[in-house]
Amino acid sequence: MRSKPIPTPDREGFALVTTLLIILVLSVIAVGAAYLASSEKRTSFAESVHLSAVYSADAGGEAGINFLRLSDSPPAILDFADFAVRNEADTAIRGSQSYEFDCFYIRKRPKPGWGIEFLDYDYRVSSIGKASQSGTSGVELVAARLFKEGY
Numbered sequence: 001m002r003s004k005p006i007p008t009p010d011r012e013g014f015a016l017v018t019t020l021l022i023i024l025v026l027s028v029i030a031v032g033a034a035y036l037a038s039s040e041k042r043t044s045f046a047e048s049v050h051l052s053a054v055y056s057a058d059a060g061g062e063a064g065i066n067f068l069r070l071s072d073s074p075p076a077i078l079d080f081a082d083f084a085v086r087n088e089a090d091t092a093i094r095g096s097q098s099y100e101f102d103c104f105y106i107r108k109r110p111k112p113g114w115g116i117e118f119l120d121y122d123y124r125v126s127s128i129g130k131a132s133q134s135g136t137s138g139v140e141l142v143a144a145r146l147f148k149e150g151y
Contacts, residue, residue, distance in 0.1 A: 049135035052097055056129025057139040060099030063088065064125030067103060068145050074121050077105055085123065090130075101127040111146055120144045 067086055068075070075085040086103035093099065106122040127139045 049132045050137065052131035053129045053135035053137035054139075056093055056097045056099045056131055057127045057137045058129070059093060060088075060091070060101040060127030060129055061125055061139040061141050063091070063099070064101040064103050064123075064127060065141075065143050068123055068125075068143055071145070074108075074145075074147050075103070075105075096133070097129070097131045099127055099129045101125055106142070114146070117149050118146055119149055120146055 064086070067088075078084050078087070083105040084102055085105050086101075088101045090098050090100050102125070104124045104126070106124055108119045108121045110116060111118045111120045122142060122144050125139075125141050125143060129137045129139070
């Protein structure tokens, strides 16, 4: 008995199709990696601009505190509408970084244990820091300074 030969499936072009599918998968992975790298670069740049703006705003807050610390007497109120005692315009720090701050009088109160002529003056310092073209950040703080009345 003779057996019939088993027909083999047609496999012509199988290697080409497999190679094209592998190249397609690798191309999609490469495009995804390139997009992820560029997205990470944009994110890190935005984060550095934000940090620069925060540091600039902090520098403005420190400048406001320093203004109060170096005052020999309570600063005079410049604007009675909002009790502003100091308005510092845009001050450049480095490169594109700058800050501005405003200092406002809040109240005065006796300092316990110091007698009636010593008063604590409370001030609010508002600072806005800028970096690059789009980075802004703000800092608000309250500072107290002890002054002797009538000194």
